Amino acid sequence: VIVGNDIVDRLAAGVPSERFVARVLTPTERALAAEAPDGTAFVWRLWAAKEAAYKVLARADGELPFAHRRFHVDPAAAVVRHERGQVTVRWAEDGAALVCWAWLGADAGPLACRVATVEEAEAVPYALSTLEGAGDGASRAVRRLAKWLLATMLGREPDAFEIRRPERPAPARGAGPPEVWLDGLRLEQVSLSLAHDGRFVSAAAGLRGAR
Amino acid sequence: MAESKTFNRVVGIIRPYVKNQEALAHVSADTSILDDLKVNSARLVDIILEMENEFDVELGDDEADKVRTIGDAVSIIDAKTGA
Helix, strand or coil: CCEEEEEEEHHHHCCCCHHHHHHHCCHHHHHHHHHCCCHHHHHHHHHHHHHHHHHHHCCCCCCCCCCHHHCEEECCCCEEEECCEEEEEEEEEECCEEEEEEEECCCCCCEEEEEEEHHHHHCCCCCCCCCHHHCCHHHHHHHHHHHHHHHHHHCCCHHHEEEECCECCCCCCCECCCEEEECCEECCCEEEEEEEECCEEEEEEEECCCC | CCCCHHHHHHHHHHHHHCCCHHHHHHCCCCCECCCCCCCCHHHHHHHHHHHHHHHCCCCCHHHHHCCCEHHHHHHHHHHHHCC
16 A cells, blocks of 8 residues: 545635636535635645645655646545555545545545644654754654554554655655665555644655555 | 746745745745645645646646755746746
């Protein structure tokens, strides 16, 4: 299973402009949003689904262009369709936190997703490596949350895990997707996705090859 | 590029969306809008839209996807405006 996730802090996100909506939604999605009881919430649900689906498909192609309108969300079927594949999505909302997690195919297999506030996750007393601690508060918080998630899934001490995001090889730019390391070895079978927005962080993990 | 008029106008557009205002004191063409300035992806869409307004240009989806750094934005805008 290859997983992706995204989180939206609804209070921080506010109300999207008409141009924003036109930029990121397909005509079909815009029509659905216009009919939705809470159009703003609907737009952010679609947005989060597109972001989560992109993270899944970009695992296979780090140079995959992210054009939001090429990701077609079917809310009724809970899938996102793209020319590169179909991604299954699920949403959950807790107060202002809207989270979406996604995976390739229909069967998630062993998959877990957790959401916390930055303050809650920052308070978790797990050790961070120098690399893990180099980011801002949200980056550190989401890594702590991920360690808790991995420890729960794999039955190891949270401090035994290290989350790395190595730079992608040229010509790609920026950090690649997160990698999970345990006792100095990379766990290739674990797919991990991290997200943060506003006051919230979210981590999703799946086990590849396990159904 | 750091001295160009386009560069300064692009930084002015991005400024309200930057959480870490201190980071703006050291911006360069290589500054990543998402990673260095901690602008989230939804706000990056707003920035693209504001750049379209400010410079009276249209950025296609593929062009918008290429805007990762301030220098990327400046290069695309300069190419479109002939600056």
